[in-house]
């Protein structure tokens with residue numbers, strides 16, 4: 001088949017690679033000048049399948065309120081909030097019930113474990129080399145936090161994650177750079193989880209997809225799909241349309257606008273996060289892999305000779321305005337745990353990115369309901385961890401093959417009005 005993919009983030013590129021591997025003629029259109037320029041640009045890079053869970057769950061409303069009232073709280077609302085944001089919040093609230101949460105968590109974790117395996121298969125099969133390291137350490141500052149994470153450990157156990165509760169000494173032995181002066185109660189160590197550079201992987205896999213014959217066209221902002229000819233694509237600025245046998249929408253936050261004329265309503269919101277990346281000044285004081293500060297929900301990751309601090313969740317506000325408070329929290333957590341590790345005098349990259357988030361959690365993968373138009377979108381806070389599995393599932397569905405996992409609840413039907 002001649003297949004067009006819209007979007008060259010990690011989801012579009014992994015999809016292009018899988019479809020090209022299956023022998024399809026693949027053409028990718030991307031509005032930016034290069035791959036992985038939006039949400040996939042500077043994320044935390046954590047691949048921890050047991051921690052891939054919906055943000056809509058029991059008790060979340062209270063957590064959000066608490067966070068809004070705290071100066072270093074991870075979750076913030078910014079003005080203006082759009083009508084879309086408000087409608088998304090109502091849907092998010094409705095998805096917080098226990099049964100809905102448990103169903104969505106099972107769907108996401110199934111996909112996340114499958115995806116990690118697929119990431120390893122691709123990495124080994126293509127002999128890819130990118131910045132990565134093994135192990136994930138969730139830091140617990142106090143006994144209270146250790147108590148609060150116990151239900152979460154039950155989730156990890158159920159999901160089949162390999163993990164160990166360790167005391168502060170052992171945590172410091174696993175990550176010797178941790179600041180001895182910051183109080184640490186203990187940690188959760190997940191040796192099979194990992195951290196890796198999502199953007200670098202995306203750029204490398206793009207080259208592999210090209211070697212398989214996929215073509216990439218950049219600076220191509222596509223117009224919304226048309227009801228009369230949904231698989232014919234044209235530029236937003238106006239151009240002759242190009243016809244394909246199928247179109248796969250992997251356009252992250254841009255997906256809702258592309259699909260609207262077809263009557264396919266995707267309730268996506270931009271949930272902004274921030275990161276700072278800097279060169280490592282002293283490797284002995286830097287993390288070996290990734291740590292997560294459970295209290296502030298901030299991850300500190302090692303990427304070769306650089307390190308990245310990432311966190312925060314903001315709804316509303318402008319995409320190009322970085323609120324200093326969000327960065328202050330990242331710097332605070334960095335100084336708490338790895339004070340002398342990063343070269344912060346110059347060359348620090350500060351980034352604000354938007355998670356393409358559906359209100360209930362799992363992404364949407366599969367047919368759109370409109371013949372020829374397929375979806376792989378809405379991966380929210382876990383798009384990197386879910387990318388390789390999502391792409392394989394989509395390719396299998398397009399081929400009419402059985403998928404490697406149960407895909408119940410990953411289709412667009414889930415989002416249709418009841």
Ligand SMILES: Cc1cc2nc3c(=O)[nH]c(=O)nc-3n(C[C@H](O)[C@H](O)[C@H](O)COP(=O)(O)OP(=O)(O)OC[C@H]3O[C@@H](n4cnc5c(N)ncnc54)[C@H](O)[C@@H]3O)c2cc1C
Nearest residue numbers: 007009011031039040044046222252254273382383384385
């Ligand atoms: C601070 C932060 C930390 C994160 N940490 C992690 C983590 O540790 N682990 C993890 O798994 N995930 C993490 N994520 C989430 C992850 O980054 C995203 O889920 C993932 O990058 C989404 O990929 P995507 O390809 O769907 O979207 P994108 O990367 O945004 O790609 C979509 C592409 O479509 C293009 N596009 C849109 N509309 C059009 C159009 N009309 N025409 C042409 N092109 C178009 C866009 O330009 C864009 O390049 C984090 C996110 C943030 C913000």
